[in-house]
Amino acid sequence: MNKNIKLAVAGAVLAMSATAANAGIIIPAGEWTLDVNGNVNAFAIMGSAKDSNVISGGGLALTKDAASEKSNNSINTGLLPAWLGFTGTTRQNDTDVSFTISMQPNVSSNGSAGDSAAPATLFRQANFTFGDKSWGSIKLGKDIGIFASNAILNDMTLLGVGGQGVATSGHSTTLGGIGTGYIYAAWKGQVAYTTPNFNGFQATVGLTNPNQGIASVGTLTTGTAASTLNQDRFGLEAQANYSFAQDNFSGKIWVGGASYKVKPTSTLEYTASAGDIGMNLNAGGVGLTAYYYKGDGVGTTFMHSNSVSVGGQKRDSDGGYLQATYVLPTKTKVGIAYGVSKLDLATGETALSTTVKENERFTAGLYHPLTKHLNLVAEYNKIESTGQTNLKNTSDAVSLGGILFF
Template sequence: MKSRRINILAALAALFFLASSAQAAIVVGGSDGWSFSTDGMVNLMGVYQTQDDAPVNVRDNTVNAEGFRIKSGFLPGILAFNIKAPTMNGLDMAARVGFYPEPSNKNTKNTFDGQIDLREIFFTVDGNFGQIMAGKGLSLFLGQNLLTEMTLMGIGRLGGALNADVGPTLGRIGYGYVYPQFNAQFRYTTPDMNGFKLAVGVYDPSVINGVAGDTDFDSSLADETAPSASETNMPRFEYELSYAGTFGDGGTFKSYVNGLWQEAKFETTGDDVTAWGFGGGVVVGISGFEFVASAFTGEALGTSTMLDTDSLDGVGEEREGWGYIVQGTYTFDNPYGKTKLGLNYGVNEMDETSFEKSVRENTGYGEIEEQNMLTFGIYHDINPNLKVLMEASRIEHEWFNGEDWEVYQFGIGTFFIW
């Protein structure tokens, strides 16, 4: 045990020595089979946004804003540490801790509100049985829907509160999927079975929240309370079944389906609400071209962030929603590196509940019906560690009372990745 501690301390000392060099990645190994490595990235985006005046008599988190921000892209910075143990009795054990810092504050010169998000802290055990994972990581439901779309390594939507927003840009959250988030979980993944894999997870449950509704039809929400199913007696369950393979001369194919189920209760009445979701997608690549299509549907998922914001209407009924993404990209080598051109379109839609329809008919007040975004992007790898990009997007919202709203964005940015 003493020699192991010495090896780990020596590895840490070597890490800090190597970190000052120009190496692209740092991996330090001990003589007894332990290894320590780090990976990460730093990125920064400049984004200009112009938009219509925000509509009245609707519920939305948009603000009337036109301006410019400098902040991280959809992925903030990353600094992650990985530890791997020597293989023992056929088991490979490893752990990862990932910090996700955001470089910008609110857009006031002397605000000290930058954030560091601890998104990953988990360990894995691999063997001939598959893999067991315990800790905090990206959730299964809609995780691949997020990971397979191009604004993951880009900008996407800047966000509604242009002049106050802290944190990264929002990617395609709310425009083709609902954000899966990083959550505490126990997960089991089967071994590869001729291209098929099944992953099932048990998750820390979430409250299922709604929005305040105009229950007395007085055109005011000041006297209303948002419903909240905050009693969580059972975990949340998520799964994903995937298949990956090849075809023809160098073609690749991947498909997946994923799902979610959770119940929660209102403490005051004891009534249950149920959140469920079903999603899936395909990724096909050949000769530099790649086509991506994904979709989801469900109840009590919310419009953008999952479960705990606007998943219920003003009287606690589950809101139904669905969405999809279609995307095409082409990647080619050139004398200046590797360039990817991409175009994608995504939509989230909500059904109007009977209560929301009554409010609209009595007051004219409208809930959101559709959010869509069209994005064109150019992503250029100068080398494997340095990337520059440009994105242009058109965003549109529509409400059940006929109001609509448009946003146009243009952004450029750069990544350093190791």
């Protein structure tokens, strides 16, 4: 399997005992080796909302609809989108060179035609890399963001659903632990350098697209205004990892950081920054993951979302998740997880009932490798959203489905 698709399934591999990380369809082509790979997944998601409070500024729990119906059912892609990737690799002039282009189609929508409400097929990767193990590698193009990428890649719900999100079927993916334990790393244009591997230590630093289009002021989204403003500084993202393995024990520890100059309106400008730390340990059939992040003016769920008050003051945010898994003799992975993302009021800000204070998630899952490539998944997820005036919405969902890697 190519390096880029490994990014997409690394967390899934950690969450599974099955050998999901197999090479795709390998095609020799002259001086190049082409790897065609990806996954197809689908889930029947049966959601139920308990409340009807309005927490429109970042609340992730489902609410009852206009007819006071609590059910919200869908057949949809899970957290990891369906994937078709093409990677070519070669070595020329003592340099390893590769390219990756991938597409991520959707499963279904509630439109009358079956696809009228669905977004267009996504293209989340278009990049090339060059380098050598002696001096590292350089990546140019679109790929998963550097900051917070390990949070999502070590989340066991990468094989399943996690948070359903406030949307119904037809959307690209579910949320997993996005907004209930970590900020979405997103897929970004970037120029990044990765060091050689120094006995398990490796670091990546990069410039990224500013991606300010989803910045928001208070509860008012200003994406349209932001997208018309000149974005006069690249984002800066970095991550350092240390991986180790001995006998039946392995693990990974990482730290990361990010900094952005944000200008969501013509009169408001500020610097947003965030940092995180995480750890994944595996011993025998037991796996443990712990993660924590803290941000200043980065918002919650999506970077820059609900990040400042109406008056332009930055809001602090933090959160993380704890996860434990165990492989049964049947090779079924059993996992439980708790995650939370919190958003604080800015200095001098009056509490708004519609602005989220925190989103919490509890997940229990079963992940069974039916074959070498096919995994069956059953999950239960409970989401609780609390507003700044302590109004609460609670919803839960049971999801059944599977994911096939190739």
